[in-house]
Amino acid sequence: MTRPGLVLEVDDRTPPLLVHEGNGFRLEEFPRGTRVLYPPESLPAVPDVEAAITRALLEPIDSEPLPQLLFPGMRLTIAFDDISLALPQMAAPDIRQRIIEQVLTMAARAGVNDVELVAANALHRRMTAQELRTMLGERVFRSFYPQGKLTNHDAEDPAGMAHIGMTDHGEHVEINRRAAESDLLVYVNVNLVAMDGGHKSVPIGLTSYKSLKHHHNSHTMMRSRSFMDHKASAMHHSAWRMGRVLKDHLKIFQIETTLNNDCFPSTYAFLQKREWEWSIRDQASMLAARRGLSVAPASLKHRIFQGIRAPYGLTGVAAGEVEAVHDATLARVHRQQLVEVDGQSDVMVLGVPFIGPYNVNSTMNPILAACMGLGYYFNSYRGKPVVRQGGAVILYHPVEPAFNQLHHPSYVDFYDEVLSVSTDPAVIEAKFEEQYATDPWYVHLYRTSHAYHGVHPFYMWYWISHALDHCGDIVWVGGDRRAVERMGFRSASTLQDALAMVQGSVGASPSITYLHNPPHLIADVR
């Protein structure tokens, strides 16, 4: 029996607790009475993954079995979640490879010749050939990539986009032309967190700036409370409306997968165990890691952490009609990640880890760190935020002003040119978004290099608008002071200092909650 999530109250016997901070971690002594949220332990994995996939494809929910949808001469497109999922990257073989191999086998059996694969990267960077090979496996890669039938979605290719229609809210629905003009679109998803999947897959993953504008803006993001609960998220409402428009035009066979909480390989098992349960071996690995990291140069630390591959176990796979499949998926995600929390607290503490969706094989720059902490972790709740209105968030991350220019060229300029003018999402949106979104150089880099779209840093900043609006104080511990201040936050060198700094909004003895993740958790705040 897997143990459920836990809310620990720090007392005299509580050991120092592990806090992630970029390419490293620290052991922190929290004040007595601090609530610590631990995610449930890993659910048991499906024992026979291949069989589970086959069953899902043959016995889909609210849909004909996949083989019945395949016929000779048809046009089949398989889209799949890009490298922003899962985090850390999944140890080979990736679940997407296993599913796609089975789909392709069925298609071959049905005599389907016209098959193309497209990474649903929306405005994310193009995946490299090597990344595609790793994700989909050598066989799939070799059969499709050299022929140009395994590609990245290109939202800026004027000939490559198809306008489907408008929602009843006047939102443009535009997706990848090949997908739109296929007889069947199979979408392969990795539902790492509750935010993913459902109508977020096709209407967002294969769309363009024109369509994204309707829900990726400061206004909608502010009213998405939270992203992890699609029923309470304005962003998801918009995506759902788009999905329903799409449904009338395109047959989508959605395949969703859920993973357990095995985020770290055995060497780093201590990272996902509760500290007082660390074995001698865990303690030794922790000490070795700490010692090693303290002397390792930044580039080595970066490689070590980017090199982590998670031995995720599959907790389920479902296929068929999008919404029905997604309901089943969410139930499994909640079972793995929900932690019941009794009421909000004055202060929320977060450790921003080494990886987020947009720095896979890359650098977590300050904007991404802010988005990871204040966009994703802050919003990892159902019901109410963990921290009360006007309360304080304290985050841990080095916040080095370092950027990967290959991947994040517009981020560098956003940091230098935009954040130096304003940090207010609405102001930034009105003043700069259009210019960045249409800048020909960024468009060129997005289409031909491996750069995130020019508008992407704006989205990162919109993700955090709910937190900016909700919190009275935001303080970073151990962050580069200038970078932290550039983003409009305050910086402290220790937790004690940070708590002293937020006294103005939460008083001298605030209630504190520390979100002990990863592994991922959703705080179900009652």
Next chain:
Amino acid sequence: MAVRIADALAGRRVLVTGATGFIGEALLRTLLVEVPGARPVVLVRPKAGQPGAARLARTLRKRTFAPAVEAAGGGAQGAAVLLERVQVVEGDLSDVPALPDDLDVVVHCAGEVSFDPPIHEALDVNVVGTRSLLARVREVDDAQRRRGRRVHYVHVSTAYVGGRRRGPVPEGPVEHAVDWRTELEAGLAVARDVEVASRAPDQLARFNDEAEAEHGPAGALTSAADAERRRRAWVLDQQRAAGGQRGHSLGWTDVYTFTKALGERVVEELAGGDDPLPVTIVRPSIVESALLAPHPGWIEGFKMAEPIILSFGRGELPEVPAAPDATIDIVPVDHVVNAMVAVCATPPAPGPPRYFHVSSGARNPLPFRRLYELVREYFEAHPFDPGESGPEVLPTWTFPGAAAVERRLALGERLHAAGEKVLGLTPRSDRVRDWARDLDRAKSRLELLRRYSDLYQAYTQSELHFVDDATLALHRALHPDDAATFGFDTAAIDWAHYIRDVHTPAVTAPVRKLDDLRRRRSTTAGRGRELAPAAEGAGPSDVLAVFDLDGTLMSSNVLESYLWVRLPELGALDRAREVGRVLRRLPGLVAAERRERSDFLRQVYKRYEGADLAELDRLVDEVLTPHTLARVSAAALRRVRQHRSAGHRTVLLTGAVRPLTRPFWPLFDEVVSAELAADAAGRATGYLVSPPLVGEARAAWVVRYAQVGGHDLARSYAYADSHSDLPLLRCVGLPTAVSPDVPLLRAARAARWPVETWAAPVRSGGDGGPLRRLVPSTAPDTAGMALP
């Protein structure tokens, strides 16, 4: 009973030379303000296209003349009345024009003020000028004599005219047997000889070699210009040395006191003789700011003590070669002028000249140590703007003696030379640029110290004092009511008040103002030149923005690019060999870069021999483009794009081969690069189609391009990093040095061009140090890395 000065000078015509100089201006002011009846005449030389009258008008507009303007009715009208009162004689001392024949007094204030002018200039002003003026004074005297009057000639000299003599200096002629005519002729001849010698082949060869060594990479014309600059500098230096050494060899401190002494001898001879004029020689010591009039602290330009005071306040002068107990003989300018007015009011009988020392040392000595303490007190209370690093630490002078200071100086100079040498061998970086700045600062301090050590030693060491009995008697003879306005008893000066509260604040004020200005500028600096986007619908602009690639847009260099592009083509073993081969040749390649950039580029491009050009393009797109885009400076890209949005025509100018520029094609309207020659099979031959575009060729290309395209170079921009790009930067109106090497840094600072650092991106990893950069792994993924 003494006559009032105003009465004695009422209606008198007083000619003043050097009226636009420090003492002359003060004298003119006193005559206009305090002696309403005097009718001044000024001899003013036209300068910089301005006639003498205009120069005078400008002088009269100064604040010091405000009371006189006010007294004359104020405003424009008052100024006009004042101008009316002063007669202007346009002319030069080297060839004095005929003077008005009704002059009563001629005051010769004009003189060379520098201590180390070239020998011929010092002689021209102090000897030739005096001779020429006296000839005209004789003419006036002849005319006046017919009216039964005489002209009183007042000659302003210096108390230090006695040279390196010690002990009390009497108010009388300096004893020496130097013939001024011989010295004049010889001095002018030496100056000419130096000019001729500078053109001798071996001299020119030396200038050429030195210029080549420093500016060779920038091209032949740049070197030539520098060679000529060196020749002129050498001539000036030799002419200065000729003056200084001649002065020394005859017992004077420098060419200034030497030629001043000759000037006195000219006066004694030409105004004396069988038919002497009424002559007075006034010898002030070191003239500094005013004690009272026109206002306390008034000073024009920097005199002798100011550079020392300022550099002390900045913490830049660690020690002086002065004896602590040596008297520094300072006198406020208003004392000097008052004494001169008193002299003018009491003309002597014709005969041997009268001598007056206007000095303080005899009766109110100011020891050097006291001066130091007072200046220190001032700066302790009012430090120069502290800036970010707090106020400068004031040096503590211990007066270790001239020899010790000299030793220290010589050591400093040797260290500096060594630093320069190391600097020349160090690859550029921010740290090296800072170091170069430090070295340059150290150099200017050393030069300052060297200058004072050589020049002022005589003044700060001399155990001499100037007897001023005659001057004191003149002061005592003043009408009691004149004593307040025209007094010049230096014994009455309270040094603490004068140095600490009047003089030092006055001389530091303009520097503080400059500091303020600089600070205000520096807060807006660092962002480089501002560029506004072009207005909507604006047509194509005629402005160019030219960018160098290597070192400017990105920190990589040609060699590294070569390795990057060529390596994937080779097998693993070949790759290792190739890296080894390049590494082994590195010293030679670096030397080639120092020799001439185009040689260097040719050597690098030789290594493309056998490369398939089509394959090279593909490799660039797949391998080099991501590599390049990850390393290019974000600030650089931003600037290129700003120029584009400003409507400028962007040009990439590089010695790199064309394929390597592919990542940047979308950013530039024009890409000028080297073309690799190919054989029939499309493989590189290792040669270029045409010579690489470097140094002056780049400038010539840009000039031609602008002519053909109708672009306005004066409004155009250029960005480059290397000394070899100096001609390119010089050919546009708005150049910027980007992360420059040291020679370019220095050239840019001298020309006041913006210097920017377009930093290579900071990466928190994924790069993996130099070795990883040299040998790219085909798989960027790092699976399987374990924690140490």
